[in-house]
Amino acid sequence: MSKSTPEPAIEIKNIHKEFILPQSKTTSLKQAAVNIVRDNKKTTQKVLDGVSFTINKGDFFGIVGRNGSGKSTLLKMIAGVYVPTEGEIKIHGGLTPFIELGVGFNPELSGRDNVYLNGALLGYSHKEMDGMYDEIVEFAELGPFMDQKLKNYSSGMQVRLAFSIAIKAKNDILIFDEVLAVGDEAFQRKCMEVFRRYRKDNQTVVLVTHSMDNVNALCTRALMLEDGKIKHIGDVNDVARLYSESNILSEDSKAKNENKQPIGIEIQGVKPIYDKNDYMELSIGWPDRDDIYGVGVSISSVNDVYVFGSNFKNIKSKKKNIKYRVKLNLISGEYKVNMATYNSKGDISGLMQDVARFDVRNDYNTTVGGVTVLEHEYITS
Numbered sequence: 001m002s003k004s005t006p007e008p009a010i011e012i013k014n015i016h017k018e019f020i021l022p023q024s025k026t027t028s029l030k031q032a033a034v035n036i037v038r039d040n041k042k043t044t045q046k047v048l049d050g051v052s053f054t055i056n057k058g059d060f061f062g063i064v065g066r067n068g069s070g071k072s073t074l075l076k077m078i079a080g081v082y083v084p085t086e087g088e089i090k091i092h093g094g095l096t097p098f099i100e101l102g103v104g105f106n107p108e109l110s111g112r113d114n115v116y117l118n119g120a121l122l123g124y125s126h127k128e129m130d131g132m133y134d135e136i137v138e139f140a141e142l143g144p145f146m147d148q149k150l151k152n153y154s155s156g157m158q159v160r161l162a163f164s165i166a167i168k169a170k171n172d173i174l175i176f177d178e179v180l181a182v183g184d185e186a187f188q189r190k191c192m193e194v195f196r197r198y199r200k201d202n203q204t205v206v207l208v209t210h211s212m213d214n215v216n217a218l219c220t221r222a223l224m225l226e227d228g229k230i231k232h233i234g235d236v237n238d239v240a241r242l243y244s245e246s247n248i249l250s251e252d253s254k255a256k257n258e259n260k261q262p263i264g265i266e267i268q269g270v271k272p273i274y275d276k277n278d279y280m281e282l283s284i285g286w287p288d289r290d291d292i293y294g295v296g297v298s299i300s301s302v303n304d305v306y307v308f309g310s311n312f313k314n315i316k317s318k319k320k321n322i323k324y325r326v327k328l329n330l331i332s333g334e335y336k337v338n339m340a341t342y343n344s345k346g347d348i349s350g351l352m353q354d355v356a357r358f359d360v361r362n363d364y365n366t367t368v369g370g371v372t373v374l375e376h377e378y379i380t381s
Contacts, residue, residue, distance in 0.1 A: 012089055018045065021044070098175060301334070
């Protein structure tokens with residue numbers, strides 16, 4: 001039986017967005033009059049340049065990119081806050097954006113009043129909010145504070161209340177911008193459970209995030225923006241890897257060292273499997289080049305979660321190799337080794353991702369989580 005053709009939820013067709021920026025600010029009536037006579041010049045800032053893609057119904061779609069890549073502008077155009085300079089956006093169904101949690105809150109009103117105010121902004125009646133109120137307060141864990149004015153809430157309390165209201169929205173498409181970066185760890189876990197339920201229920205969600213853990217854990221498809229253009233779209237692992245690489249080696253470093261690739265580092269000694277707390281012992285060699293003043297090794301999970309990294313500088317010598325030894329106090333899983341070289345200024349001059357992979361296994365009687373394994377024990381009487 002063939003799969004049914006996906007139905008589009010959002011269609012982005014050749015989107016361009018430019019902002020016209022004045023070169024001088026008008027801060028007074030006198031300055032305004034001077035600028036009229038002077039013919040105040042303006043500059044054009046191009047934020048998005050020919051972006052086209054489709055988000056299908058049921059997608060949990062991630063959008064990533066370094067600061068300044070155009071993510072927020074794209075999201076605001078999908079939400080209808082900005083109008084494209086050129087191109088077309090088609091929305092198939094109702095859309096509710098949560099671009100800035102807490103927008104619409106009134107600090108002079110109580111938490112209770114703000115719940116009903118935000119509910120009205122989302123299109124709910126007072127009676128409908130009566131039915132949701134207890135669940136919202138319970139999720140936010142703010143029961144004792146709901147009759148206090150919002151201005152007396154901490155920023156974390158306000159975020160918890162805003163998110164608890166936001167997830168009550170029932171619409172075809174939901175848009176979230178960095179909502180999983182707020183709140184304490186316990187509240188973030190609760191938020192993750194909500195998003196896992198969205199994914200299980202095939203709710204169409206667009207999530208902008210800097211967390212590649214969240215992309216890998218939640219998203220079914222993803223897109224990476226770079227300088228206002230699509231760098232890659234599709235498989236979440238590929239997008240997460242490209243984004244992680246872009247953060248390790250900045251565009252400035254790439255420009256400085258674009259003629260210094262590949263770096264030609266060689267390593268020997270990686271075994272396929274290690275037991276808990278084993279030592280990995282490597283032999284690292286590099287080419288005889290005047291621009292190499294240091295080498296570095298990092299370890300990450302196969303999902304690009306950064307585990308550990310270090311570098312050794314001032315290695316100028318006739319012998320172009322060094323021994324590297326590291327204790328692998330890691331949880332069970334698959335990991336990869338990444339290599340880098342450094343120039344005389346300490347900047348990265350070359351990068352090699354995923355040069356070798358290995359597994360770590362352990363026999364702990366307790367379930368362990370996280371990245372590293374801390375010494376611990378349970379003592380029974």
